[in-house]
Amino acid sequence: MSKQTRRRLSRWGLFFLTLAIVILVNLPIITMALNSLRTTAEIMSERSFWPKNPSLINYQYVSSRTQFWTFFRNSLIVAISGTAICIAAASLAGYALSRFRIKLTAGYSRLLLMIQMFPIILALIPLFILFKNLGLINTYFSVIIIYTVAQLPFATWMFRSFFDSIPIDLEEAAQIDGCSRLQAFRYVVLPLCAAAFAAVTIFAFLFNYNEYLIANIFLRSEATMTIPVGIQMFMQQYGTDIGNLMAAATLAMIPTFIMFLFVQKYMLYTAVGGAVKG
Amino acid sequence: MGVTTVERRRTVASPKRRRRIEWLPYWLVMPSLLLILLINLYPFATGFLYSLRDGTMLQEGNFVGLSNYVALISNSEFHHSLLFSVVFALGGVFGSYLIGMALALLLNKDMPLRGFFRVALLVPWIIPSIVSIISWRWMINDQTGLLNLALSGLGLEPVYLLSTERQAMFAVIVVKIWRSFPFMMLSLLAALQTIDHTLYEASQIDGAGRWQSFRFITFPHLRDLSIVLWILMTIWSVNDFETPYLLTGGGPSNATENLIVLAYRYTFRRNDVGSGTAIAFVTLILLMILALLLLRRQSSEQESQGENNE
Numbered sequence: 180m181s182k183q184t185r186r187r188l189s190r191w192g193l194f195f196l197t198l199a200i201v202i203l204v205n206l207p208i209i210t211m212a213l214n215s216l217r218t219t220a221e222i223m224s225e226r227s228f229w230p231k232n233p234s235l236i237n238y239q240y241v242s243s244r245t246q247f248w249t250f251f252r253n254s255l256i257v258a259i260s261g262t263a264i265c266i267a268a269a270s271l272a273g274y275a276l277s278r279f280r281i282k283l284t285a286g287y288s289r290l291l292l293m294i295q296m297f298p299i300i301l302a303l304i305p306l307f308i309l310f311k312n313l314g315l316i317n318t319y320f321s322v323i324i325i326y327t328v329a330q331l332p333f334a335t336w337m338f339r340s341f342f343d344s345i346p347i348d349l350e351e352a353a354q355i356d357g358c359s360r361l362q363a364f365r366y367v368v369l370p371l372c373a374a375a376f377a378a379v380t381i382f383a384f385l386f387n388y389n390e391y392l393i394a395n396i397f398l399r400s401e402a403t404m405t406i407p408v409g410i411q412m413f414m415q416q417y418g419t420d421i422g423n424l425m426a427a428a429t430l431a432m433i434p435t436f437i438m439f440l441f442v443q444k445y446m447l448y449t450a451v452g453g454a455v456k457g
Numbered sequence: 458m459g460v461t462t463v464e465r466r467r468t469v470a471s472p473k474r475r476r477r478i479e480w481l482p483y484w485l486v487m488p489s490l491l492l493i494l495l496i497n498l499y500p501f502a503t504g505f506l507y508s509l510r511d512g513t514m515l516q517e518g519n520f521v522g523l524s525n526y527v528a529l530i531s532n533s534e535f536h537h538s539l540l541f542s543v544v545f546a547l548g549g550v551f552g553s554y555l556i557g558m559a560l561a562l563l564l565n566k567d568m569p570l571r572g573f574f575r576v577a578l579l580v581p582w583i584i585p586s587i588v589s590i591i592s593w594r595w596m597i598n599d600q601t602g603l604l605n606l607a608l609s610g611l612g613l614e615p616v617y618l619l620s621t622e623r624q625a626m627f628a629v630i631v632v633k634i635w636r637s638f639p640f641m642m643l644s645l646l647a648a649l650q651t652i653d654h655t656l657y658e659a660s661q662i663d664g665a666g667r668w669q670s671f672r673f674i675t676f677p678h679l680r681d682l683s684i685v686l687w688i689l690m691t692i693w694s695v696n697d698f699e700t701p702y703l704l705t706g707g708g709p710s711n712a713t714e715n716l717i718v719l720a721y722r723y724t725f726r727r728n729d730v731g732s733g734t735a736i737a738f739v740t741l742i743l744l745m746i747l748a749l750l751l752l753r754r755q756s757s758e759q760e761s762q763g764e765n766n767e
Binding site for chain 2: 201305
C-alpha cells in the first residue's frame with residue numbers, strides 16, 4: 180500500500196468515526212425533531228426511527244391552540260432589549276478597559292471576575308423581594324435589567340479583546356486631526372468593530388433567549404412568559420401529549436440555530452478570549 | 458501576553474495625557490458600574506442581612522444571628538446537597554474535559570467535512586436548556602424511551618434512570634457532561650491549532666511515540682488553559698440550576714438537588730428566605746475558596762517552572 184493511499188484511507192476512517200460520534204451526540208435532538216412529525220399515538224406505537232406518515236399536525240396545534248407565539252414575542256422583547264442595553268454599557272466599559280490602564284479599570288476588571296462567580300440565585304432572592312415590593316413581578320423590565328447585568332462580564336471582555344486588536348495609532352491620528360477622544364471612538368474605532376458588534380450582539384441574544392432560571396422566577400403570568408418558561412409549563416400541563424411538546428421544543432430551537440450559524444466563526448473568541456485574559 | 462500588556466500601558470499613559478486627571482474612563486465605566494451596583498452588589502448586601510433573619514417573602518422576620526448557618530450543620534438535606542454538588546461538579550468537569558479533549562484531538566486531524574463536524578458538535582451547548590432536557594427525558598423515559606427500547610432489543614433489563622435515586626444522579630451528570638463538553642472541545646481545539654507542527658516532527662525524529670508527544674508537547678501547551686477551564690467549569694457546574702431542576706425537579710426524593718436547587722426550594726417553595734440565602738452564601742464561599750486554591754496552585758507552579766527553566 181502506497182503512503183498516499185494509506186493517508187487517504189485514514190482520512191476517510193476518521194471521517195466515518197467522527198460522523199458516527201456526531202450522530203450519537205445529536206441523537207436526542209434528532210429523535211425529538213423526528214417525533215415532532217408524528218402524532219402522540221404514533222410516537223407511542225411506532226417502533227421505526229423515521230416517521231411512517233410525517234405530518235405537521237403537532238405544529239398546527241402548538242401554533243393555533245397554545246400561547247406559543249405570545250411566549251415567542253415575549254422572548255424576543257426581553258432578549259433584544261436586554262442585549263441592546265448590555266451592548267451599549269459593555270462597549271463603553273470595554274473601551275475603557277482596553278485604552279486606559281489605571282487603577283479604576285484594573286479594579287473594575289477584578290469586580291467583573293468576582294460577580295462572574297456569584298451564584299445568580301444569591302442575587303435573585305433579594306431582587307425578587309425588592310421587585311415584588313415595587314410591583315415589578317411579571318414585567319419585562321425586571322428580567323431585562325437582570326439579563327443586561329448577567330451578560331455584562333462576558334460582553335465587556337469580548338469588546339475589550341476586540342478593541343485591543345485595533346491599533347491606538349488610528350485614534351491618535353484622528354485626535355491630531357481635531358477629533359475628541361469620544362469622537363475618535365465613535366468615528367474610527369466603532370466602524371472597524373462592526374463585525375465584533377454583530378458577534379457580541381448575537382451571543383448575548385442567544386444567552387438571553389435560552390435563559391430559564393431568571394425568567395422562571397420573575398415572569399409567572401402567561402402574558403409575559405418567555406419560551407423556556409412556557410415550554411416547561413407545557414411539560415407539566417400536557418406531560419402526556421408528547422407530540423405537541425416535541426413540536427414546541429423543536430420550534431423553540433430554530434431561532435437559536437439561525438443565530439448560531441451567523442456567529443459560529445466567532446465562537447473561538449468567546450470560548451477562550453475572555454476567560455484567559457481575565 | 459504579559460509583555461504586550463506592559464508595552465501597551467506605556468504607550469497609552471504617555472506623558473502628554475498624564476498631565477491632568479482623565480475623567481473619560483470614569484464616564485465610560487459608570488453605566489455598567491451602576492447596573493452592577495443595583496443588580497449584584499445591592500442584593501449581595503441585603504441577601505446577607507436576610508440570611509441573618511428568619512424572614513419570609515412577606516415579612517422581614519427577626520434578627521437571629523448566625524443560627525440559619527448553624528442549622529445547616531445538622532441539616533441532612535443540606536449535607537446531601539453539598540455532597541451531590543461536589544459529585545456533580547467533579548463528574549461534570551472531568552467528564553466534559555476528557556470528552557472535550559478527545560474530540561478536540563480528533564477534530565484537529567485532517568478529514569473531509571471537518572468544519573461541519575465542528576459546528577455540529579456544538580449543538581448541545583447552544584440550544585436552550587429546556588429543549589435539551591425535553592429531548593433527553595424522552596430518550597431515557599421509563600417505558601418507551603429509546604434507551605430502554607434499545608436495551609430490550611438486546612434482550613437486557615430496562616433501566617429506570619429518572620425514578621431511582623442513584624441512577625437519577627448518574628443521569629443528571631451525564632446530561633451535564635453532554636451540555637458542557639462542546640465548550641471544552643472548542644477551547645482546547647483553539648489552543649491545539651496554535652501548536653507549532655515542527656515540534657511534533659522533531660519529536661518523531663527523536664523517536665517519541667504518540668503518547669509521548671501528547672505527554673511532552675501537547676499537554677504542557679494546554680496546561681494553563683486547562684486550569685482556567687477547570688475553574689470555569691467548576692463554577693458553572695456548582696451554580697447550575699437548570700440541568701438538575703428541569704431534568705428531575707431535584708428528585709426522586711431530593712436525590713439530585715444541588716445547593717442551588719436546594720436554595721431555590723427553601724426560598725420559593727418553603728418560603729424560608731433566611732435558610733435559602735444562607736445556603737446561597739455558603740455556596741459562594743465554597744466557590745471562592747476553591748478558586749483561590751486553584752489559582753494559587755497555578756501561580757506557584759508557574760513560579761517553580763520559571764525557576765527550573767533558568
